[in-house]
Amino acid sequence: MAQSATTSDFDSIVLQINSRNTAPVYLLHGEEGYYIDELLKRFEAMVPEADRDFNLYTFYAPETTPDTIMDACRRYPMMSDRQVVLVKEAQAVPAAQLNRLHLYVSSSTASTILVIACRGEKCKAKDLLKQIGANGGVIFDSVPLKESAVAPTISKYIKSKGLNIEQKGLAMLRDYIGADLSRIYNEVDKLAVALSSGATITPEVIEKHIGVSKDYNNFELVNALALKDARRAFTIVNHFCRDPKKNPVMVTIPTIWNYFSNLLVMLYSPDKSDAGLCAAIGRKGTWLPSDYKEGLRSYNAWKLIEIIHAIREADCRSKGVKSRMDPYDILHDLIFRILTAQGRL
Structure with missing residues (x-):
């Protein structure tokens, strides 16, 4: 069995599964569903397909009871050294109901691997969490x-x-x-x-x-703004307007924000080498894209402050704060304000 642990990461749990050096109980919870789904698949795959009728139990928490789950956990595997019990959708039941599983966790069966999945939410069953931590179980927090x-x-x-x-x-x-x-x-x-x-x-x-599109995307829009190429910038925005499903404003505005806020950080960085500027904005490596070099030539500090103020306003308006304008009209207006910024607030 794995050594006592209360928290673990995805790669560590995969390693435990692959080496078959597993803990008696796993609690998988958190907002990011992908990792939880992947781990459930791997736990399921621990049982050979020919043995799954006997040694793999899959329960959906809203459709069963804690007593049924605990009874399954206490059974012995057939013609194998272990069995796997999966409890899915545990986030859909009250914490008090889920807490009852702590009775099993406090004296778990060595031949059973119990996996409890709260997909999309944190587990609120405090007694269960405490017992998992105290009895060699593993808790995995799947963060976005x-x-x-x-x-x-x-x-x-x-x-x-x-x-x-x-x-x-x-x-x-x-x-x-x-x-x-x-x-x-x-x-x-x-x-x-x-x-x-x-x-x-x-x-x-x-x-x-x-x-x-290789020509009409946020990367090309930022490039046009860096070069102050108004014609190309507005052409791209007009394309976005015609295909809003693939070009949501809620993605475009944060992309523009990241670019100009990074420019401001770089402008005040004491180390103006490519490596220093990359480090200032948390970019790995020492290669600085040409968009940033062009932007530093095109915009001074006052213009950047004015632009960041305009982006914040556009972001609020696009979310319906004091505005009922069409989101793409808001984006069009933002591009105009960026390209004509004078550095006066």
Whole structure:
């Protein structure tokens, strides 16, 4: 059995499953459903398909009782050294009901692996949590992917598939997919099927296989703003307006915010080398994209402060705060204010 632990990460639990050095009880909870789903699949796969009628129990918490689950846990596996009991949708039952499972956890059966999944929520069953921690169980908190981690996560998964990706293509995928882990892996899997090993994912490849335009996207919009290319910027916004489903304003405005707020940080960075500027904005590596170099030439501090103020206003208005304007009219107005900023507040 695994040593006593109260918290663990995804990779550590996968390692325990693969080595079959598992804890007696696992509680999987938290907002990000992808990791929980993946771990449930791996626990299920621990039982050979031919043995699943005897040694794999899958319960849905709203449709069963704690006593039924505990009875299953206390049974002995048939012609095997262990059995797996999965309890899904545990977030859908009252904490008091889930708490009853602490009676089993305090004296668990060595031949049973009990896995309780609260998908999308934190477990509120305090007695259960306490007993899991006190009896060698593992608690996994599945947290959503941070915005700053989206691009590195996509890049890492692409490399694991034996592929490479251009910087622009990475930015396109980041903006299109966002922090939805299921979509990240699904979209990259599509590309892995379509491309040969060692291939490079280009904007053209993304446009062909995923449907994101290589010319009309947030990456190109930021590039147009960096160069103060008004014609191209408004052409891109007009394209967004015609295809709002693929180009939501709620994604575009934060992208613009990240770019200009990073510019302001870089402007006041004492180290103006590429490596220093990358470090100032938390960017890995020492290569500074040309968009930032152009932006530093195009916008001074006062203009950036005025622009950031305009972006904050547009963000509020796009969410219905003191405004009933069409979101794309708000975006159009924001682009105009950025391109004509004078540095006067």
